[in-house]
Amino acid sequence: xxxxxxxxxxxxxxxxxxxxxxxxxxxxxxxxxxxxxxxxxxxxxxxxxxxxxxxxxxxxxxxxxxxxxxxxxxxxxxxxxxxxxxxxxxxxxxxxxxxxxxxxxxxxxxxxxxxxxxxxxxxxxxxxxxxxxxxxxxxxxxxxxxxxxxxxx
Numbered sequence: 001x002x003x004x005x006x007x008x009x010x011x012x013x014x015x016x017x018x019x020x021x022x023x024x025x026x027x028x029x030x031x032x033x034x035x036x037x038x039x040x041x042x043x044x045x046x047x048x049x050x051x052x053x054x055x056x057x058x059x060x061x062x063x064x065x066x067x068x069x070x071x072x073x074x075x076x077x078x079x080x081x082x083x084x085x086x087x088x089x090x091x092x093x094x095x096x097x098x099x100x101x102x103x104x105x106x107x108x109x110x111x112x113x114x115x116x117x118x119x120x121x122x123x124x125x126x127x128x129x130x131x132x133x134x135x136x137x138x139x140x141x142x143x144x145x146x147x148x149x150x151x152x153x
Contacts, residue, residue: 005088009065010044012086015097016061017046023105024048030115037112050112055119057112067096069108069132076123081132107136117143 024037035055040047046061054074061067065086071079083104084096110116117139125138 008088008090008093009063009086012065012093012097013044013046013061013063016067016084016100017048019097019100019105020048020059020061020108023100023109024113026106027109027113027115030110031113035113048112052119057119059108059112065093071111071119071123071126073119073123075120076126079123079126081130083132104133107133111136116140 035050035052035057038047038049038051040049044063048059048061050057056070056072058070059067060070065084066082067084069079069081069083087093111119111122121142122135122139125135125142
């Protein structure tokens with residue numbers, strides 16, 4: 001039974017990592033700034049890290065199956081968000097991978113590569129809203145509101 005669980009986690013981790021890498025390649029063409037990306041695999045933990053002066057973005061896919069985002073900007077507190085806490089229910093694992101495939105992974109990479117808005121704007125939105133997707137929507141709204149204000153004057 002334990003061997004089956006270990007294999008199940010490995011498949012899940014592989015699928016999650018794959019979805020993030022696909023989203024990364026899709027988001028590359030829209031990237032605004034240059035950032036250094038590092039992929040580290042250590043004891044089946046997968047880390048996707050983006051760094052630029054004063055900005056640190058780390059996506060952690062842990063051996064235990066948890067998927068966590070850690071972000072830090074020099075003027076902001078660290079933001080940590082758990083996308084998924086591993087459960088043995090294969091259906092829930094599959095639902096999470098599908099959620100990644102249908103947009104969440106691309107949103108994460110858009111934040112990392114600053115394709116839709118600046119890293120700073122997103123970090124400011126995490127003060128108001130802890131949930132990643134809600135903070136992402138708030139940043140888009142803030143950007144469009146500011147854009148309308150500038151164009152309307």
